Amino acid sequence: xxxxxxxxxxxxxxxxxxxxxxxxxxxxxxxxxxxxxxxxxxxxxxxxxxxxxxxxxxxxxxxxxxxxxxxxxxxxxxxxxxxxxxxxxxxxxxxxxxxxxxxxxxxxxxxxxxxxxxxxxxxxxxxxxxxxxxxxxxxxxxxxxxxxxxxxxxxx
Amino acid sequence: xxxxxxxxxxxxxxxxxxxxxxxxxxxxxxxxxxxxxxxxxxxxxxxxxxxxxxxxxxxxxxxxxxxxxxxxxxxxxxxxxxxxxxxxxxxxxxxxxxxxxxxxxxxxxxxxxxxxxxxxxxxxxxxxxxxxxxxxxxxxxxxxxxxxxxxxxxxxxxxxxxxxxxxxxxxxxxxxxxxxxxxxxxxxxxxxxxxxxxxxxxxxxxxxxxxxxxxxxxxxxxxxxxxxxxxxxxxxxxxxxxxxxxxxxxxxxxxxxxxxxxxxxxxxxxxxxxxxxxxxxxxxxxxxxxxxxxxxxxxxxxxxxxxxxxxxxxxxxxxxxxxxxxxxxxxxxxxxxxxxxxxxxxxxxxxxxxxxxxxxxxxxxxxxxxxxxxxxxxxxxxxxxxxxxxxxxxxxxxxxxxxxxx
Ligand code: SF4
Numbered sequence: 001x002x003x004x005x006x007x008x009x010x011x012x013x014x015x016x017x018x019x020x021x022x023x024x025x026x027x028x029x030x031x032x033x034x035x036x037x038x039x040x041x042x043x044x045x046x047x048x049x050x051x052x053x054x055x056x057x058x059x060x061x062x063x064x065x066x067x068x069x070x071x072x073x074x075x076x077x078x079x080x081x082x083x084x085x086x087x088x089x090x091x092x093x094x095x096x097x098x099x100x101x102x103x104x105x106x107x108x109x110x111x112x113x114x115x116x117x118x119x120x121x122x123x124x125x126x127x128x129x130x131x132x133x134x135x136x137x138x139x140x141x142x143x144x145x146x147x148x149x150x151x152x153x154x155x156x
Numbered sequence: 157x158x159x160x161x162x163x164x165x166x167x168x169x170x171x172x173x174x175x176x177x178x179x180x181x182x183x184x185x186x187x188x189x190x191x192x193x194x195x196x197x198x199x200x201x202x203x204x205x206x207x208x209x210x211x212x213x214x215x216x217x218x219x220x221x222x223x224x225x226x227x228x229x230x231x232x233x234x235x236x237x238x239x240x241x242x243x244x245x246x247x248x249x250x251x252x253x254x255x256x257x258x259x260x261x262x263x264x265x266x267x268x269x270x271x272x273x274x275x276x277x278x279x280x281x282x283x284x285x286x287x288x289x290x291x292x293x294x295x296x297x298x299x300x301x302x303x304x305x306x307x308x309x310x311x312x313x314x315x316x317x318x319x320x321x322x323x324x325x326x327x328x329x330x331x332x333x334x335x336x337x338x339x340x341x342x343x344x345x346x347x348x349x350x351x352x353x354x355x356x357x358x359x360x361x362x363x364x365x366x367x368x369x370x371x372x373x374x375x376x377x378x379x380x381x382x383x384x385x386x387x388x389x390x391x392x393x394x395x396x397x398x399x400x401x402x403x404x405x406x407x408x409x410x411x412x413x414x415x416x417x418x419x420x421x422x423x424x425x426x427x428x429x430x431x432x433x434x435x436x437x438x439x440x441x442x443x444x445x446x447x448x449x450x451x452x453x454x455x456x457x458x459x460x461x462x463x464x465x466x467x468x469x470x471x472x473x474x475x476x477x478x479x480x481x482x483x484x485x486x487x488x489x490x491x492x493x494x495x496x497x498x499x500x501x502x503x504x505x506x507x508x509x510x511x512x513x514x515x516x517x518x519x520x521x522x523x524x525x526x527x528x529x530x531x532x533x534x535x536x537x538x539x540x541x542x543x544x545x546x547x548x549x550x551x552x553x554x555x556x557x558x559x560x561x562x
Binding site (some may be wrong): 005025065085093096108136148 | 361
């Protein structure tokens with residue numbers, strides 16, 4: 001799975017409360033989550049995410065199990081998320097809803113051009129390549145199917 | 157020779173395993189999305205309805221019409237499929253699973269990050285998201301990477317006013333917010349004996365604040381007799397020699413009352429260092445510290461005194477509330493000026509019943525103090541029940557002494 005876009009940088013230990021606040025959870029409306037993603041970090045960010053790659057610090061997505069955090073990023077048009085480490089529930093959630101995650105250490109420069117390939121396991125910032133931690137075969141299959149719902153339908 | 161996680165999941169650390177899930181649960185927050193995913197998967201039945209639970213605890217009773225409508229859909233789903241269902245007022249999912257449901261050695265998966273709470277019984281209990289839960293409803297199983305384990309070796313006994321919450325905060329302080337990411341914690345050593353199940357639940361609960369996948373205690377006599385109280389029989393779990401990827405030593409006798417300050421759970425210092433910080437609200441409750449002995453300890457501290465700041469107490473379950481009512485604890489809390497709320501999560505996630513205003517500071521017995529969690533611009537400090545109690549009496553952060561909790 002290949003993706004590319006301009007880099008948006010966020011810090012480390014980015015908890016899911018800051019990705020999408022608890023006050024927006026009582027709905028099933030993905031667009032509403034997309035509109036408020038990262039609101040408590042920077043209210044202007046949600047409007048600038050389409051076509052970007054989010055580069056986060058370590059422990060991206062820590063905290064609550066709310067899948068809305070991964071859904072909000074995907075619905076806001078984020079092509080993928082790169083971080084040196086992800087909190088495990090966020091990691092599973094993102095794979096399950098088909099949001100590409102790349103676990104590797106890249107230096108983050110806002111606006112840099114970022115490319116990544118999940119199957120081949122690399123990310124590239126302005127031409128500087130780094131190797132990603134490989135996904136398990138099952139995770140790759142899930143993400144290739146477009147998420148766990150589609151994977152499940154295919155495998156029944 | 158294997159760690160408890162390796163034994164329960166049936167494979168060595170680092171491998172991927174497919175497991176049958178003994179107990180699966182979701183709540184009004186995550187259940188709604190899980191039901192959506194389950195419908196999208198085109199499923200008709202829940203594979204193991206007898207091991208599937210839905211709890212209404214997060215925004216319960218509903219705060220808006222939208223919430224109520226979403227809850228109504230999930231309620232009908234649970235009823236129609238014959239799932240175990242606990243409606244508004246029953247209590248917090250993790251507490252209810254701890255009231256005679258989860259047994260040692262089981263695989264327990266909840267659509268909530270604090271599912272690790274149930275590791276207190278020697279179960280492998282971990283949180284997942286909504287779509288993972290939908291797949292568990294559909295198939296009865298899931299996959300895991302078997303985690304490596306960090307041992308937390310406990311010695312000594314609590315002294316003064318320190319309690320299990322101070323131990324949990326000390327662990328998160330020493331491990332850091334991601335120090336145990338992808339790993340399990342095992343609490344071992346002589347110090348475990350003196351920690352009652354309620355305190356073990358507090359420690360396992362906060363394992364996820366260090367990123368851990370699970371936080372386990374081996375089932376011992378304490379576990380067996382606790383479960384016997386619910387009419388359940390359980391076997392002891394003996395520890396084998398095994399390989400840990402890290403070890404942390406904790407002498408309970410050295411622990412002082414601790415506090416995590418806004419907005420990192422691992423920003424932990426002595427309560428004494430923050431003494432005198434003015435408070436706008438005190439909150440005692442949650443899956444971390446809303447159990448009967450927490451309420452009893454609070455009542456002892458507040459007995460015949462008055463709180464000087466709004467103090468919200470939310471029992472973790474209906475049973476907790478009933479027992480606290482019978483024993484006079486609720487009366488003592490009300491006489492001291494506390495607000496006693498509906499069993500459930502209460503204001504913990506900032507959706508209702510105690511949301512903070514801009515600049516307000518809340519001392520809470522919960523497990524998370526992330527930015528804006530309890531309301532935009534509000535600050536959260538995390539502490540033990542004893543610290544919350546003496547601070548409520550002063551209207552500012554205060555250090556509890558042994559005499560306060562007796
Ligand atoms: S009490 Fe708080 S931490 Fe526990 S399950 Fe409820 S919202 Fe989550």
